[in-house]
Amino acid sequence: MNALIPQLINLFAAVILILAFAMLSQRRILNLIHLYTWQGLAVVGSTTVVAYVTDQHHLYYSAALTMALKVILIPWMLHRLINRLNVRWDIETLVNIPTLMIVGIALVVFAFNVALPISRFSETVAHGTLGIALACVLLSFLMMITRAKAVPQVIGFLAMENALFLAATSATYGMPMVVELGIALDVLVGILIMGVFMFQIREQFDSLDISHLEKLKED
Amino acid sequence: MSISGFLSQLLAIIVALVLAPLLMGWVNQWRAWLQNRTAPGLLQPYRMLNKLFHKESIVAETASPIFRLAPYIVFGCMVLACAIIPTLSTDLPMSPAADAIALVGLFAVARVFISLAAMDIGTAFGSLGARREMLIGFLAEPALLAILFNASLISNSTALTSIVEYLAHKEFAIYPSLAFAGIAFTMVSFAENARVPVDNPATHLELTMIHEALILEYSGRHLALIEWAVALKLFAYSCIGLALFFPWGIAEAEAPVVLIFALPALVLKLAVGGFLLALIETLSAKMRIFRVPEFLATAFLLAVIGMLVHFLLGA
Numbered sequence: 001m002n003a004l005i006p007q008l009i010n011l012f013a014a015v016i017l018i019l020a021f022a023m024l025s026q027r028r029i030l031n032l033i034h035l036y037t038w039q040g041l042a043v044v045g046s047t048t049v050v051a052y053v054t055d056q057h058h059l060y061y062s063a064a065l066t067m068a069l070k071v072i073l074i075p076w077m078l079h080r081l082i083n084r085l086n087v088r089w090d091i092e093t094l095v096n097i098p099t100l101m102i103v104g105i106a107l108v109v110f111a112f113n114v115a116l117p118i119s120r121f122s123e124t125v126a127h128g129t130l131g132i133a134l135a136c137v138l139l140s141f142l143m144m145i146t147r148a149k150a151v152p153q154v155i156g157f158l159a160m161e162n163a164l165f166l167a168a169t170s171a172t173y174g175m176p177m178v179v180e181l182g183i184a185l186d187v188l189v190g191i192l193i194m195g196v197f198m199f200q201i202r203e204q205f206d207s208l209d210i211s212h213l214e215k216l217k218e219d
Numbered sequence: 220m221s222i223s224g225f226l227s228q229l230l231a232i233i234v235a236l237v238l239a240p241l242l243m244g245w246v247n248q249w250r251a252w253l254q255n256r257t258a259p260g261l262l263q264p265y266r267m268l269n270k271l272f273h274k275e276s277i278v279a280e281t282a283s284p285i286f287r288l289a290p291y292i293v294f295g296c297m298v299l300a301c302a303i304i305p306t307l308s309t310d311l312p313m314s315p316a317a318d319a320i321a322l323v324g325l326f327a328v329a330r331v332f333i334s335l336a337a338m339d340i341g342t343a344f345g346s347l348g349a350r351r352e353m354l355i356g357f358l359a360e361p362a363l364l365a366i367l368f369n370a371s372l373i374s375n376s377t378a379l380t381s382i383v384e385y386l387a388h389k390e391f392a393i394y395p396s397l398a399f400a401g402i403a404f405t406m407v408s409f410a411e412n413a414r415v416p417v418d419n420p421a422t423h424l425e426l427t428m429i430h431e432a433l434i435l436e437y438s439g440r441h442l443a444l445i446e447w448a449v450a451l452k453l454f455a456y457s458c459i460g461l462a463l464f465f466p467w468g469i470a471e472a473e474a475p476v477v478l479i480f481a482l483p484a485l486v487l488k489l490a491v492g493g494f495l496l497a498l499i500e501t502l503s504a505k506m507r508i509f510r511v512p513e514f515l516a517t518a519f520l521l522a523v524i525g526m527l528v529h530f531l532l533g534a
Contacts, residue, residue, distance in 0.1 A: 007393035010532050014395030017524065018402065025517060098516040105520055105527075112531045128532040 005053045006128070009170075012046035013129035016166060017108075020139040023159060024104055024146075025097045029090045032155050033078045036162075040070030043162050046129075050169050059173065062180050066165065069184055074158065074191060081195050082151060087208060092149055100146060104139055111135035122171060129170040136163030150198045150208040154191070161187055227308040227470070227478060234482065235301035239454035240264035240447065242489055249497035264450060268443050276439025279340050289336035290437065290444040296329040297451035306458045307481040308470040309380040309387075318377040319367040322459075323360055326411070329448070330356045337433040344425055348432025351508060355410050355417065355429065358515035362407045365522035369400035370463050372529050379462065387466035395532060399525030401464050406518035408456040410511065412449075415500040417511055427505065454489075461488050 019039040026032050044067045051059030082088045115131030122130065140160035147153050161183070168175050175183075198208060205212040244264045251258035260266075278286060300322060303314045317325065334349035371377045373394055374385035410417045413430035422428045434445050462469065468484030470477035506514060 004391075004393060007395070010395045011393050011398060014398050014528055017528070018399060018521070021517075021521070021524070025513075097513050101516060101520045105523060108524060108527060112527060116531070131531045132528070 005049060009046055009049050009053075010128055012042050012049065013132040013166065013170070015042045016046070016136055016162070017132050017139075020136045020159060020163070021101070021104060023155070024100060024139055024143050027091050029082055029092070029149075029151055030088055032152055033075055033082070036078075036155050036158060037071055037075045039159060039162050040066060040075075043166055044071060046166065047169050047174075050173065054173055056173055058177050059169065061177065062165075062169075062174055065180065065184055069188065070158070070162065074187070077191055077195070078151075078155070081198070085151070085198060085202065085208065087149075087151060090149070090151075092147065092152060100142070104142060107138040107142060108135040111138055118171075127170065130167060133163050133167035133170055136160075136166065139163075148209050148211055150194075150201060150210055153210065154194050154198075157190070158187065221312075224310050224312045227310050228302065228312050230478070231306050231308065231311060232298065232302050234307060234485075235451060235454055235458075236298070236447075238486070238489070239301075239450040240268060242454050242457065242493055243450040245490065245493045246453075246497050249494050250500060253497055253501040264446070268447055271438075271443035271446065272440050274439045276437075276441045278441075279436055281339075281341055282436075283339050285332070286336045286339045286436075287441070289332045290441040290448070292332045293329045294444045294448045294451075296325045296332075297448040297455065300325050300455045301451055301458070303379060304455055304458045305380050305383045305462050305469055306485060308478055309384050310470070311380055314378060314380045319371065319379055319382070320364065320377055322379065323363050323367070326363075326452070327356070327360060329452075333433055333445070337436070340436045342436065344432045344435055348429055348435075351429045352433055354508075355511055355515070358512055358519070359407050359410045362403060362515055362519035362522055363411070365519055365526065366400045366404045366407065366463075369396050369522060369525045369529065372396070372526060379459075383462045383466050383469055386463070387469055394529070396525040396529035397464060399521045399528060401460075403518040403521040403525070404460055404463070406514060406521075408460065409499075410515055410518075412453050412456055414496065416503045416506050416514065419505050429508075457489055457492050458485075461485070461492065 016039055019035050019042065023032055023035045023039075026035060044063050047059055047063040047066060051057070051063060082090075111134040112131040115134050119127040119130045137160055140156050140163055143159065144153050144156035147156060165183075174180065201210075201213070202208055205215075241261065241264070244259070244261045247263070248258040248261055299313075299317070303311065303317045303322060305311060305314070330352060334352050337345035337349040337352075339345075367377070370382045370386070373396070374382045376382060376385070409415070413420050418429040419427065420430065422431060425432065430449070434442065437445055465488060468477075468481055468488070470481045
């Protein structure tokens with residue numbers, strides 16, 4: 001039984017990585033939000049298991065916080081946002097997904113190599129997942145870089161926050177509660193502000209394409 | 220070769236030959252129900268095979284011997300594949316003859332011959348189908364190999380029987396790399412078996428069909444053999460999936476009595492798998508042919524990540 005628990009944590013981490021790749025190659029905004037919700041759920045699962053095995057009560061609280069925020073509140077806000085922006089069925093024209101995937105693989109190899117010496121010194125039960133968490137951070141970066149529209153970029157940002165949270169639980173059993181609450185609040189406020197920004201962008205350019213922002217510079 | 224080994228080998232082949240059309244009928248029935256159509260009977264594939272075997276087979280004037288030989292080669296490859304995949308028992312005397320890599324090779328031989336036969340007649344649709352089939356095949360093969368390597372890394376063997384023995388009978392453990400391999404395998408088997416996201420098995424619209432275009436010229440017993448081989452291929456892929464990811468209930472060499480329970484377990488697992496196949500086929504739309512390389516590249520990369528994850532977490 002005890003041997004199974006670290007494996008279960010690894011499984012959750014692997015699911016989060018799969019979902020990161022799925023988000024990287026997903027064209028539909030609606031599906032992106034669904035994938036983000038599932039990723040949040042996997043983070044909750046892994047945090048709960050770590051909390052159970054290490055008997056750290058504050059991790060239960062952060063799991064509950066993640067559940068409320070990243071599985072319920074933020075997806076709900078995103079759904080409302082895409083309804084009001086009327087981009088619910090939008091499909092982004094992503095060119096060359098295979099190349100994107102190969103870059104993704106290279107990032108995963110890089111992240112695993114970087115994380116190996118760090119996790120060797122770590123004594124925590126989930127030290128193996130640090131590499132996966134790092135890979136997810138880099139993949140979310142890649143997603144933010146390659147997307148042209150505003151909403152997928154925001155989702156990439158949120159996915160990166162998920163991955164950072166996973167890295168924190170795997171390396172050090174989570175951050176102090178104050179920091180965690182602060183980050184949670186930051187993300188929430190960030191979403192609100194970015195929502196307002198998106199409305200402004202669309203009002204100005206009649207489109208959510210970020211590349212239009214280049215027109216703002218003065219000649 | 221021991222008597223029990225011989226018996227279980229014989230049983231595996233007979234079960235494959237008998238159950239494969241039944242699985243096809245089951246999937247078709249669920250597909251029809253899920254799409255609000257009246258379903259054909261469960262035994263419809265057997266009736267079709269019976270009808271085709273009694274019909275005269277007509278061969279085009281320009282056909283070379285390859286055209287006549289291809290159905291037998293394809294059918295033989297699929298029977299051999301079913302013989303070396305541990306469906307009911309891991310006590311298979313034929314399995315040392317071919318490991319997981321040779322299994323992929325067997326599927327490749329069948330693919331090459333069916334494509335040659337399609338091009339042999341010289342019709343436009345035949346060569347169109349053959350080209351598409353080879354496009355999908357050459358992308359699906361490395362993905363399938365990478366998936367099998369995932370399982371090989373865990374059990375340190377490429378022989379399918381030892382992989383299954385390791386996964387089913389060692390202490391239960393969760394392997395995250397198999398989660399990647401499982402998703403990749405699902406994608407590859409849809410492509411290899413000409414199911415909906417890649418190809419529609421029920422289509423008769425010439426421009427979109429891949430597999431159907433290959434066998435347009437066949438009739439009579441040749442067509443029956445090919446249809447049977449298609450059913451066997453679906454059965455073989457389902458059994459590889461079940462053996463790698465849900466290996467419980469397969470009998471070991473030391474305990475042949477478990478064979479009694481292995482058959483109901485297999486039928487149950489195939490029934491659930493067939494229903495899920497029909498469900499996914501109903502829910503998804505057919506892809507454009509140029510999306511298929513993307514789809515299969517994703518499968519391959521997932522399998523590669525599975526191996527990387529195995530090294531990271533195993534180190």
